[in-house]
Amino acid sequence: MTTAVHTPELVRLELVRPDLSPEALAAVTDEIAAVAPAYDRTGEIPVRGLEAAHRAGLLTATVGTQYGGPGLGLVDTARILVALGEGDASVALLAANNLGTHQAQAAAGYWPEAYYADFLRRSAEGPTLANAVRAEPELGAPARGGLPKTTATRTADGWVLNGHKAYATGGTALAYHVVWAVADEPAGDPARPRVGHVIVPADLPGITWVDTWDHLGLRASNTHDVVYEDVRLPFEAFVEIPRGPDGVYRDPAASAGIGSFGHPAHYVGVARAARSAFTRFALERVPTALGRPIATTERIQTVAGEIDAQIAQAETLLFGALLRAEAGDTGHLPQLSLLKIQIARSAIAAVNTAVAALGNPALTRYQPFERLLRDVLCVRVHPPQEDTALLAAGRRLLGQ
Incomplete structure (x- = not known):
């Protein structure tokens, strides 16, 4: 089955509505599992596994109904990810990040409209991934506290992004990055800068990948380093993470949601x-x-x-x-x-x-x-x- 929606950006969007029957999920699991060992050995992006998940509609299952998507909830999303993990943990990790991105967009609508329209258009055609890019070589995991060195500097016509990120799962397979950064603004408070995520198309000039992923597990997840150098973005690409009522910034990853x-x-x-x-x-x-x-x-x-x-x-x-x-x-x-x-x-x-x-x-x-x-x-x-x-x-x- 397919769903369709008409928006100014998307004349017609068609996304597969996934079959979540045990038999259908088992078939996807088996197809992905058959190629998982080869990708584990090479560390290459698990293209065939992602294609199987895409054909079954499992990479876009959480796209909101307002965008013409299935809008699946938490329980069904977990069923999908259990099935994908049973086939290939690397494919499942990429899918988990993607489904979480669509889920957050359905709830809050924080992406620039043109960016999300492009993301959906490409998602209807083939496996299209986005992921939060947060960890840094010096800082480590954001959940441990601290602020990123990566900065989004405000200019007359938008932002300029600079920084070095680590453990960016998806690597060159990503179509969009959701980059954790501090806002560098002329009128801002240096002691309490705004902190947020910057929505970044992966094909913009100034993005360089550094092949650092040589890991024990999840070999095919392509969790490499990425460097941003003078990447130019529009004003709406920066999405602030609100501080607490006491004015203190607490990273969302510090506790489970x-x-x-x-x-x-x-x-x-x-x-x-x-x-x-x-x-x-x-x-x-x-x-x-x-x-x-x-x-x-x-x-x-x-x-x-x-x-x-x-x-x-x-x-x-x-x-x-x-x-x-x-x-x-x-x-x-x-x-x-x-x-x-x-x-x-x-x-x-x-x-x-x-x-x-x-x-x-x-x-x-x-x-x-x-x-x-x-x-x-x-x-x-x-x-x-x-x-x-x-x-x-x-x-x-x-x-x-």
Whole structure:
């Protein structure tokens, strides 16, 4: 099915309305999984995986209904990302960032109209990605505090962007960057500058990529450094992040919001992939000393049960939190950061349990387990990190 909308910028926009049936999602998972090992080895942008997600309408599923999109909610978005993560964690990460961008635009409409119209037009034609570009080499993760060195300098006709960013997931596959920056304005307060995001078309002059991504996991995510040098943008490209009522700037990534659960969702998919791989291996492996599949032994059956228990816990926490939010329940919102780290712990435990039980076969590259373990460990880097989430929760609980 397709949806259509008429706007001054888009005469006709057609986006695929995704089929979220278990059978349809499983088919996309299988198609992406078939090519995931090759992209993991080369580190190239996972084009075929992205194309499969695009054809199924999974990269634009959260485009707002006001733009002619499906406008899917949090629960359905998580289902998509679990399925993509089960196929290829790198594809799922790129999709999670993209779906989050569309979700934020549907809620707040902060993009310049012409930019978002172009983004949608290209998204209807093929895989088209956007992502927030925030971390910096010196500062590290924004959730740890501090302000970016990247600046948007106000001019007579707009802004000039300068800075060096790290861990810009998507690399040259991005069509738009959402760049975290400080506003440098003649009339501004140097002690309390405005902080926000700058919407940047990826093909503007002055953007240079630095190939720095040589990582343990998510090899195909293309999370390289990027340098902005005198990149010129219109006034409306800068979107301010409001300070708190006390006038203090607090980065949005410092605590989990309900819209940020796309990242843990795709790692639940990685754990599911490990469960499926473990099941296949256990049914096919017949040691000569045993004379029957290892799946018939109580030891392997117990391990399978432990893997399933960890995934059940992760899925219950993930979808329970989202369903409560969609129902209007806010009682668990102060615990969202804790829920994210518990989901992460369970996903890691599921994959690690499979690897530990199988020994050498699980650590060889002709099996998927070592790739899945490398990928699932990356869940820890998404903000807020475990130590900051636990500290904040403890202070809240103890009134400190």
